[in-house]
Amino acid sequence: xxxxxxxxxxxxxMAALAGPAFAANTTSLTHTLVLSDLExxxxxxxxxxxxxxxxxxxxxxSVRLPDGSVNKLLGMQxxxxxxxxxAEDLFCEGQAGMQGVAVDPDFAENRQIYVYxxxxxxxxxxxxxxxxxxxxxxxxxxxxTDIVEDVRYKPEATDHPFGGPGAHxxxxxxxxxxGFIYLTTGDTHFGEGPQSxxxxxxxxxxxxxxxxxxxxxxxPDGFDPRIYTYGHRNVQGIAFHPSTGTPITAExxxxxxxEITVLVNGGNAGWDPRPNVGGRGACPDDYCGYSPNxxxxxxxxxxxxxxxxxxxxxxxxxxPPIWDNNGWSQGTSSAAFxxxxxWSAWENHMVVGIMGIGFGGTPIxxxxxxxxxxxxxxEVVDVTEMTLPMEAGRFRSLVLGPDGxxxxxxxxxxxxxxxx
Numbered sequence: 001x002x003x004x005x006x007x008x009x010x011x012x013x014m015a016a017l018a019g020p021a022f023a024a025n026t027t028s029l030t031h032t033l034v035l036s037d038l039e040x041x042x043x044x045x046x047x048x049x050x051x052x053x054x055x056x057x058x059x060x061x062s063v064r065l066p067d068g069s070v071n072k073l074l075g076m077q078x079x080x081x082x083x084x085x086x087a088e089d090l091f092c093e094g095q096a097g098m099q100g101v102a103v104d105p106d107f108a109e110n111r112q113i114y115v116y117x118x119x120x121x122x123x124x125x126x127x128x129x130x131x132x133x134x135x136x137x138x139x140x141x142x143x144x145t146d147i148v149e150d151v152r153y154k155p156e157a158t159d160h161p162f163g164g165p166g167a168h169x170x171x172x173x174x175x176x177x178x179g180f181i182y183l184t185t186g187d188t189h190f191g192e193g194p195q196s197x198x199x200x201x202x203x204x205x206x207x208x209x210x211x212x213x214x215x216x217x218x219x220p221d222g223f224d225p226r227i228y229t230y231g232h233r234n235v236q237g238i239a240f241h242p243s244t245g246t247p248i249t250a251e252x253x254x255x256x257x258x259e260i261t262v263l264v265n266g267g268n269a270g271w272d273p274r275p276n277v278g279g280r281g282a283c284p285d286d287y288c289g290y291s292p293n294x295x296x297x298x299x300x301x302x303x304x305x306x307x308x309x310x311x312x313x314x315x316x317x318x319x320p321p322i323w324d325n326n327g328w329s330q331g332t333s334s335a336a337f338x339x340x341x342x343w344s345a346w347e348n349h350m351v352v353g354i355m356g357i358g359f360g361g362t363p364i365x366x367x368x369x370x371x372x373x374x375x376x377x378x379e380v381v382d383v384t385e386m387t388l389p390m391e392a393g394r395f396r397s398l399v400l401g402p403d404g405x406x407x408x409x410x411x412x413x414x415x416x417x418x419x420x
Contacts, residue, residue: 027346031389032417034407035064041409043172044399045103045113051138052407053113054415055101058092061115063138071139074132076117084140089121094166096127096153100173102181104209107134112209113141114181116173118153118166127151127169129183131209147211148226152201154188158285163189168234168252172334177245180214181207182228184235184249191274191287194231197223202232202271204249204263218266231269231318233289233309236396237335241377242348248377250335250352254289256300257309258332259321260352260371262378270310270318278314280307300327323371323380330365331355334397338370340404342420346370351386353395353408366392368408390416 035041040057052064053073060075060083075083076090076098090098096118104112111134119128129148132141157164168186176182187193187202194202197220206214206228213225223230228247237250247263254273261269273289275282283291291307298306304327310318325332334353338346349370356365372382393410401407406418 027344027386027420029386029389029418029420032419033390033414034417035070035415036413038413038415040097040411041396041413041415042098043100043397044407044409044415045101046399046402047103047107048402050402052401052415053101053103054409055098055115055117057097057099060086060090060098061101061141063134065138073134073139073141074115085142087119087144089119090117091120091125092118092166093155094164096125096166096169099169099171100183102173102175105175105179111136114147114173116151116171116183118169119146121146122149124155125153127153127171127185129173129181129211147209148183148200148205148207150200151183151185152188152190152193152199154190158189158287162290170232170235172236172238174238174240176206176240176247178214181205181209182238182247183207184232184238186234186236187232187271187273187289189285189287189289191283191285191289194233194269194271194273197227197230200224200226202230202269203227204229204232204235204238204247216265220266228265229263229267229269229319231267231271231315233269233271233273236333237352237398239335239337239350241373242337242339243375244377246377248335248350250332251309252331252333253309253325253329254303254307255329256303256327257321258325258329258354259309260323260332260335260350260380261310261319261321264319267319268315268317270308270312270315272311272314273307278308278311322373322378323383325354328365331394334395336398336400336406338406339400342404344420346384346420349373351398351406353398355394355396355411366394368395368398386418389418 042055044054050066072083075086098117100116102114133143167189170184170186172184183205205226219227234252368386370384393412397409408416
């Protein structure tokens with residue numbers, strides 16, 4: 001086990017030295033610390049006046065008002081009692097907990113928000129998308145309705161050296177320009193999940209505000225009609241091209257090849273961690289995403305050949321990624337587009353947050369990359385690393401605020417504001 005960890009740590013350290021082929025950075029940024037002393041802030045969503053809803057993975061949902069004050073709205077089991085209300089079925093474990101949040105585009109009329117969280121309402125647990133109504137004073141939430149109740153959750157430990165309970169939940173919630181909700185889900189270390197037509201794991205769902213399949217979804221015959229794309233590993237980033245409106249995902253790779261993928265309605269992202277696929281044999285717990293022999297003596301290209309992130313040999317019609325982080329896996333977690341002329345040469349460029357952490361908590365490769373796409377949004381033209389005016393962190397969420405600034409939540413407990 002120690003040798004495996006050492007090999008992985010070496011691989012990750014080499015990734016930090018090699019890294020993407022960055023272009024010169026010519027944009028300077030100013031920095032404001034918006035919130036600190038948080039516990040694993042996971043996502044943010046804004047009202048037009050700058051009011052910011054945010055989640056903390058193991059605590060709950062809160063809102064920061066424009067004057068800087070904070071109201072704690074909905075706590076999870078075990079949280080302190082200063083939340084306006086507590087949902088005892090909501091819990092955190094490992095990577096699971098309260099994650100994505102989105103504001104209804106018609107919030108001014110219906111005051112509704114959407115929150116994704118892990119629940120034990122049905123054993124052994126599921127990930128759920130909840131719709132709630134925010135009080136007029138922004139001090140409470142109520143009228144909870146679980147519009148998606150069946151996103152798979154991983155409750156048990158495994159024989160793998162990684163991925164205990166709560167692994168790989170996806171968790172990003174975004175409204176697309178088409179008015180529908182896009183919900184990303186992870187494979188939960190369940191080999192059958194990503195390619196399954198009915199198990200909601202390793203999917204991107206496209207649904208209406210009641211949780212029903214969006215009009216126009218076209219998954220393969222026999223698939224759950226809510227499925228927009230399938231065959232994913234762990235999508236934690238989704239954003240929409242400013243010109244075309246096309247959804248584009250950012251996704252964690254399996255010790256290689258973080259990916260950015262332009263989604264195609266009904267498309268397969270090509271991740272299939274089942275045993276006996278593509279020439280593989282048996283794997284622990286029937287999940288080959290962390291096959292032990294990947295650790296010994298393989299470089300990232302050999303790992304990619306053995307356990308491809310997008311398996312185009314098995315699934316030749318799979319959606320090909322447009323970026324793979326030069327074959328490295330560094331925890332590409334979140335995505336947004338920089339819109340507004342204040343961003344100058346970076347206007348309409350995509351940004352991705354990279355968590356980049358090695359064994360023992362060593363920060364390696366933590367950064368924000370600015371990715372220039374062609375006009376059609378189908379190819380990467382250039383990649384630039386942001387020169388940050390503050391210490392980097394595990395960039396869990398990137399959201400463009402209504403003021404045009406980029407807000408960045410880091411696992412270390414802070415939310416930053418970056419302006420050009």
